Amino acid sequence: MTQGIPLNFFLIISTLMFFIGIFGFLTRRNLITMLMSIELILNAVNINFVVFNKYLYPQQLHGLFFSLIIIAVAAAEAAVAIAIIINIYRNFKSIDVDNVDEMKY
Amino acid sequence: MVFNDFLTMRHELILVCMILLVLIIDLCVSKANKTVMIPVAISLFLIHTIIGFLPAQSGVLFGGAYHSEPLTVLMKNILNIGVVIVLLQSAAWLQKEENREKISEFFMIMWATLTGMYFMISSGDFLMLYLGLELATIPMATLAAYVHHQTKSAEAGVKFILSSALSSGILLFGLSMIYGTCGSMYFDTIQTAYGNAPLQVLAFLFFFSGMAFKISLVPFHLWTADVYEGAPVNVTSYFSVISKGASAFILIIVLYTVFHSIAYLWKDVLYIISIITMVVGNLFALRQQNLKRFLAFSSIAQAGFLLLGLLGANEVGMTATIYFVLVYIFSNLGAFGVVSAIHAKTGKENISDYNGLYKTNPLLSLLMMLSMFSLAGIPPVAGFFGKFFLFTSAASAGYYWLVFIAVLNATISLYYYLMVVKAMFINKNDNPIPYFKSDAYTRVGLICAALGIFVIGFWSQIYEIITSLAFGVIK
């Protein structure tokens, strides 16, 4: 199934996805969409790990486990992030990024 | 898992059991006297610290995933002492009515983050390192947003969680590349296999930026000021003292063990980053009015000095940096102790509110002065020795000009530290902070901090112990 597809293609996709995630993080005005772009970044890294494990070091499952753990951590992180975002919503009545800059200089 | 394996991992295990214990106790304690949790938790943690000091043989468990040497044990003990003092200082704040029912959660989350740091320190592979890092940062965000009905604390929470998410994303990308190039997550295999191919350099730099985020070095430091200002005082002190101290320890271990082979590279990175961090840290600190923000930028500048130590040859560099971190912890604890004591009583945070403090409560202002001098590096207190050994290690590697820039920065930093001293001693103030007697916990906390500042300096054995331990680490 997978022969013939060189490793680099996967890496290209994952890096592109990674940097799209970063672009998303930097431009989206809504806290939750920022969260989504973080999910994108983490997925990109997952692909990386899986691909490396599959292609380069099939004997042990470091990559696989690492991505498993990343998924778990991402879940925890998302939960906490959303809890905080809701808290922000309750305080600021809006989750737009720009009004969250009360503390500066 | 033979018994002495348990012994080597005793720090983490006991702490996890304590978290669960607090969870259970919290259930059976009625809502009214939640405050009883504070003495319970503090005594629990005291026991834990004492156990921590018991001698234990070093060992490698879980097939390399967890290793514990006397040096890592020492680091954990230092963190323990720091946390004890933070807990003591936060007692007054916790007894306030608005977080009356959240006391046990506070302890649980704090100890969870502490376990995260332990795992990071004694991690044997990048997986454990990453896990420890996440365990240390995610609950921290909730701590930052602890006083959730306060807008500032909420904002601090969201800023921290999102920035740390981004930084862990980049860190992971770096880790994936390391995994890609070296084939295994374990430190010992990577250590030998790590060449200087461009991809490996990129991977290391991404990894380094992730870690730099935690120590708030300059390009990655922007979150520090807002989070420190937003979070409640004791959480900020936990942030700046424990979390920064732990990540500094981790950086030392990782740089010296794993990336030992590309030392020339990261020494140049540190050279540039330390200069920028010191300069920017000082520049921003000059104009601060809010004490928490002020201490944030001063801690950024101190992080800049810290990097200087790492430039030295490995044993000398490591010892100097660890010693400096120890001194940094105690001086900051002193400062934060005073700030939290005053904040707990009067809620004031600005430097201008501290005018004429000496007239009303002399002891507090004396301790604040001592910690300021220790941060600035003035002789009688430990800060001077810390800075001196740091610069000696940097000079031993021949970075004279860097030492000169660093010492000049120290002089600029002296300016804004003296601003605080000036406020307390010289400025007149019509309604200074009235005299107040802080409760038992805070006073004990303050005395420990004061003792630390003095003793560490003169008592040369501490430096000797660190040196002897440091020699064992680098294989």
Place this chain on the structure above:
Amino acid sequence: MVNYAYTLLIPLIPLAVFLFLGLTGHKYKPIVSGIIGTLGLGIGAILSYATAISYFFVNHVDGTKLESIKAFEIPWLHITENLTISLGSLIDPISVMMLVVITTVSLMVHIYSIGYMKGEKGYHRFFAFLSLFTFSMLGLVMATNIFQMYIFWELVGLSSYLLIGFYYTKPSAVAASKKAFIVTRFADLGFLIGILMLSFFTQTFDFQTLTNPNGPAIANNYGTGFMGLSLITWALLFIFMGGAGKSAMFPLHIWLPDAMEGPTPVSALIHAATMVVAGVYLVARLFPVYALTGGDALHVVAWVGGFSSLFAAVIACTQTDIKRVLAYSTMSQIGYMMLALGVSGYGGHDGLGFMAANFHLFTHAMFKALLFLGAGAVIHAVHSNEMGDMGGLRKYLPITHITFLIACLTIAGVPPFSGFWSKDEILVAAWHHDKVLFIIEFLVAGLTAFYMFRLYYNIFWNKDTHYHHTPHESPLVMTIPLMILAFGAVVSGFLPFHKMVTSDGMAIESHIDFAVAIPSVLIGLIGIAVATVMYRKPGSLPDKIAGTFKNFYKWAYHKFYMDEVYLFVTKKIIFRYISAPLAWFDRHVVDASMNGIANTVDATSKSVRGFQSGRIQQYGYVFVVGAILLVLLFIYIF
């Protein structure tokens, strides 16, 4: 060889008196301090007479060389291996002569001022300063090395400052003392530089090694040239500058007329007999070095002496304040002595100038002190310095009148009195050396006679002004010193100076050279005649003559505006154009640069403040850009 160690006592007694009076004087009645001071000086005088007699007559075999004996010496400070400063006393013809002069005049002034200063506040302070002055003058005279002389030179400067500024409540006295000290201090700077250069080349301070002809100083190093003159000559010129400052020679004379602000006994002691003569003594002390190392230094000395004597004589003719007249006459007489030294050679007969200078120094001390004390008595009686409100005092002050007349005759150079002998010797020496200088001195002799008798007639003859309270003769305690000095002025002419004080210690035979003596007496008499004609009786003659060369008279009256020049130099240049801009420079440039650094740091921190904008995305953005920059930097640049 007689042990002259006791000579050390001579300066130490006044020092003891000074310390005693200074610390505890104010406890006793004023008269007590006066007596203690005079007693101290009396013992000193007796001791110095004894030394003089024993040195010149008792154990000196005629015809042999008068040795200079180092009576006592202790090392005071080791500077380098061969340069050590030591304190001691040197017995030598000129130093013994000076001992006698200083102690006698100082004794006379002490006795005189017991009466003169009666009723003054700070009586004991006056006597303390007087003995301090005598101590430092004696110390200067007995110096064994040039550095000890410099030490006492400064002490003399200090005591003259204290004495001139005695009436310290009068602003003019304060200004005068300050001016005196600063001008002499400026001259001392020259002296110090001279000492430094001299000590560098000859590697010694000691007079004996310096002055012996085949010693290091003279023998080897006047070859290395520097702008024409040899370095040793430069050193000597600088030293002479120091001497000129102290002896009020031409460029540095401005402080002398103002020094008259001090009480008259002070001017008598300091500005007549001792301090001003120090310059002459200095040149005399180093005379062998001056003479034998190419005479250009001496040449300068001669010309400076000559010019200042002429310059002072002209001004003296126009002054109305009697003390100013005497001050200028002192300056012109000192000019005389300098000229005498300038024209003299070394050893044997052509050392006549040296002998004449010292002889004139001796006699001048006597009669000038007498003149000042006399003037003091007059001022004491009339309570004013101006000639205008004097006149016809011969009736009221008989003793002063007679003694004043004797002194005027001596200074004018009338034969029997000592003035004639010493001035004549100088004129002879000048005649042999340089005709032009002789003519100048000849003219000055005439002018001296003229202004002295102008002064005499104005005070004692001229118009009989009526005095609201009749001036009374000064008490005995003031008149006795006048009489003693008058006797001294008369007798001292006959002392066999040529045997005692000569340039190389060997006696030289001296005779009256009539070809020079007669014209000098004649010019003196002419001077006196002109003065009698003009001032004997009140008349309009002097104003008419003054009218003829109007502006010259006005110039001379205003001391050729020298004071204004100096004032301009010090006030304007030093204060406004050097120190004020310097202070401004310090405050604004150097200081500002330090503050500048602080301000730039502050400014950068203000400008960079915007960086921390509070927006999370901004943080994220900086984070990513930072990471990328790092990567870029370290992969593609390093």
Place this chain on the structure above:
Amino acid sequence: MFYFLAAMVIVFSILTVTSRKVLRAATYLLFVLIATAAIYFLLEYTFLAAVQLTVYAGGIVVLIIFSILLTSRLSEKAPVASVRQQILSALAAGAGAVLTLLTILKYGFPQESVASEPTSAVQIGNALTSYNRDGFALAFEVISVLLLAAMIGAIVVARREKLKEEESNKEL
């Protein structure tokens, strides 16, 4: 097949990032996750794909959708970032992408040994629990502590004084 999945991933991620409507962005995110799960299938990591599908697609996206519903009215469009910021971050992200791609492509990875049998669940199982070299027992324990701490933290932060409808806590 791979190319189709790759294209799907890239297109949908761009859409999630740029779409104005928040809810639509969430759906596009869902598609991206499914596409990645498909890639895992392609790489014969069936177990991982399953986990990905359930946890990510099922849990987190649902969570996000809930929070969107809770916090912002569906209709109004999310405000768009200032143009300057967009260009700047686009530039930064683009430069980063180019840079990393260059370094990755330049780095010659070791030979790809493709022929290997798919990993069976049994292998994953005992690797997960073994204590020695390549085992991840410790990681497994630590994850549980992390999740516990995250849960407590979330409750502390999200709790309202009056116990309103509790935020659904995490699966798994």
Place this chain on the structure above:
Amino acid sequence: MNILTLFVVIPVLTVIAILFSKDMKQTRLISAIGMGIQLILAGILVYSYLGMRKAGITDEFLFYFDALWFKTLNIHYTIGVDGISVAMIALTSIVVFAGVFASWTVETLHKEFFISLIVLASGVFGFFISLDLFTMFLFYEIAVIPMYLLIGIWGSGPKEYSAMKLTLMLMAGSALLFVAILGIYFYSAPAGGQLTFNLLEIAKNKIPIEMQRFLFPFAFIGFGILGALFPFHTWSPDGHASAPTAVSMLHAGVLMKLGGYGAFRVALYLLPEAAHEQAWIFLILTGISVVYGAFGAIAQKDLKYINAYSSVSHCGLVLFALLMLNQAAMNGAIIQMISHGLMTALFFALIGMIYGRTHTRIVSEMGGLMKIMPFLGVCWVIAGMASLGLPGLSGFVAEMTIFIGSFQHTDTFHRFMTILATTSIVVTAVYILRVVGALLLGPVKNDHFLELEDAKWYERLSTVTLILSIAAIGIAPLWLSDMIGFSLAPMVDKINSVTASIAGIF
């Protein structure tokens, strides 16, 4: 307990005693006793030192005591004293003793005042006795911080500004010094030998020449900033003007000598080749600061500024003489340090007393004080004469030794600079007499000065101690110059033995 460590222990004990004292009288008394003991101790030290020298003990440093402090970096707490440091300790004890009495009437926060004053003194004592570069640097920094508090809290005029400026500039100086010390430390042992901070070991081996060239500016400017080197002296006028009397006494009298002493001990003794090579640059700077300070003083209106500028000029002279690198000039430099220390302390004490009475320091507003306060007037004249360089007082001895010594230098450039420096004696005379004339003599300007009373017993005590010591040095300088010369000789031979060739540029 080595007598030298006593010098640091006694101040600490006094500080502790002050902590427990109740009211102002007690604090004053305790600090007076403490500093009195210190003075007696200094006397014993000088006496025993001279005794040992007479008894023929010829090793360079007496009372040598060495205790290991940090094993890894081989930092020792080594103390020892030679002729020069004995003289400096004597100076410090006298000035501190007089300082305590000069600040007898400090009311506000008197306990803290005396504590920081004595901490400052202990820092200075520590500096003079220590031979280990680390301990030296430690004590140097201890001495700087109390200055900030002292000027900041008890000062007058723009006290915060000048206190901050003073502290920052001194700390910048210590920054330069820090780099120099580290540089010396890392080149202090021959290849592979045990690196050491100890002054004697470092002097034994040669630090490579290009390293010396790099370190010398750091070391010399580092100390020069404290010793009022020309461009860095701006802190001194402001700092002294707004400091309370005792502090400016101590600071100008002793702390500025730290700069000169340190420059000699560290910069010249350990980096001889570079010293020879770069001497001429700093010679110009110090020459300027001598003349510049003197001229600056003329234009000042405020008494303290005048004295501050005169200390810049005198301390510049010290550095100037040190740079001559020959035995006589250096001997003079050290005597000048001592004599100037005493003189400035006396001047500042008197200014403090006059200010205490007339509450103004502007010269033009005061006049005719001699009649009202004869004792203070006479002391002022003596102090003026001493700083003027009048024979019989210490100023003359020091300046003459310097001028003669530096004139012996073989190279003409140095001799020309000496002549330039000698002109400063005239300028000093001008501004001293201007002040004496305006302040003491002349008529009384405003009449309510008339009822001011003369010096009280404690003021007399402090001025008399200083005047006696000035006169002692002035009249019989032999014991002092021999004591210093004896221990100076080996050091100077080491400095000059190194480079007979590079004697100077011209």
